[in-house]
Amino acid sequence: MKIAILPGDGIGPEIIKQAKRVLDVLRADGIKIEIEHGAIGGAGYDADRDPLPESTLKLAREADAVLLGAVGGPQYDTLPRESRPEQGLLRIRKELNLFANLRPAVVFPELANASSLRPELVENLDLMILRELTGDIYFGQPRGRRSLDNGDEEGFDTMRYSSSEIDRIARVAFDVARKRNNRVCSVDKANVLDTSILWREVVTRVSRDYPEVELTHMYVDNAAMQLVRAPKQFDVMLTGNIFGDILSDEASMLTGSIGMLPSASMDENNKGLFEPIHGSAPDIAGKDLANPLATILSVSMMLRYSFGHLESADRIDNAVKLVLANGLRTKDIAQPGCKEVGTQQMGDAVIERLTQ
Numbered sequence: 001m002k003i004a005i006l007p008g009d010g011i012g013p014e015i016i017k018q019a020k021r022v023l024d025v026l027r028a029d030g031i032k033i034e035i036e037h038g039a040i041g042g043a044g045y046d047a048d049r050d051p052l053p054e055s056t057l058k059l060a061r062e063a064d065a066v067l068l069g070a071v072g073g074p075q076y077d078t079l080p081r082e083s084r085p086e087q088g089l090l091r092i093r094k095e096l097n098l099f100a101n102l103r104p105a106v107v108f109p110e111l112a113n114a115s116s117l118r119p120e121l122v123e124n125l126d127l128m129i130l131r132e133l134t135g136d137i138y139f140g141q142p143r144g145r146r147s148l149d150n151g152d153e154e155g156f157d158t159m160r161y162s163s164s165e166i167d168r169i170a171r172v173a174f175d176v177a178r179k180r181n182n183r184v185c186s187v188d189k190a191n192v193l194d195t196s197i198l199w200r201e202v203v204t205r206v207s208r209d210y211p212e213v214e215l216t217h218m219y220v221d222n223a224a225m226q227l228v229r230a231p232k233q234f235d236v237m238l239t240g241n242i243f244g245d246i247l248s249d250e251a252s253m254l255t256g257s258i259g260m261l262p263s264a265s266m267d268e269n270n271k272g273l274f275e276p277i278h279g280s281a282p283d284i285a286g287k288d289l290a291n292p293l294a295t296i297l298s299v300s301m302m303l304r305y306s307f308g309h310l311e312s313a314d315r316i317d318n319a320v321k322l323v324l325a326n327g328l329r330t331k332d333i334a335q336p337g338c339k340e341v342g343t344q345q346m347g348d349a350v351i352e353r354l355t356q
Ligand code: NAD
Pocket: 011, 069, 070, 071, 072, 073, 074, 086, 089, 258, 259, 275, 276, 277, 278, 279, 280, 281, 282, 283, 284, 289, 290, 291, 292, 294, 332
């Protein structure tokens, strides 16, 4: 396994340090892992005046998977747009052709109280949002603004998907469902949009290759409602880019703890970029306060989805579960009666569980 590690900015280096310790445990157990580090985001700008330096992109291209911390910080906010840290992230996703975004929303039983929903609605929630990342209205042409003959002005964008784009994301959804509970709910707006009618047809066609996976369809407005009404009804939710953008943020908030959620963006060959969903948290950077669990769980996703090492992935997930069950909490998920620990101590606890 050739892994490129890009710590980034703010709390990025602190949380990546703990995730790397997890990789070191696997390596000590005999799994062949090669690691190289690169700069991205503000760190890339500081090193090379570029948020995605050429050397980092080369490293990422040559790796089998990329582990990223987070990018951004107030000191970079006044830079011209193309030099801003976030551009590094957008560019690496595009350069690596990462079209499938996987965002699990998992609620560990001990943290059910952190959700804004009643605990019984989210306790043991485990749903996966699969969002198409490189098509749809965000990239469709034509787009722009134009003056109309009557002196009015309009803005316009084009929603579009080709059947091959839908086919390839649908296959990822069914493959992911096979590794979970064999259910896919495809979300669209086929009662209004032609793009969605095609979407529904292609997803249904692809489903015939996966007879063991149950496919259902849901309109996006209903899906938004069902996510806050009864989120446990879902296993894998498959969506296009714009619907997924909104639904994945809604789903992550069901868990109430941004420091706990990993994500993956994958290409056609299972190469992926794995990162926590949170940002660089400049307000707590360097204070040993950051929750490293989202990044550690990103390593687990990497093993599961890029390398098919399900056993190691389960091992990491279980170690995190046990640490939480033992009452250890970083400040962001602190609860009465639990022991509050820092970034390093949380890492220590996970490593201890992994090596027992
Ligand atoms: P943020 O996610 O960095 O922080 C939001 C809040 O959550 C803050 O109070 C922060 O302290 C807390 N938080 C986040 N991660 C945490 C963790 N692991 N442990 C404990 N607390 C945590 O979002 P923001 O404040 O809006 O953005 C800060 C910077 O991050 C900006 O420059 C933004 O552009 C960037 N950003 C980067 C990414 C990314 O790298 N993928 C994503 C979002 C924001």
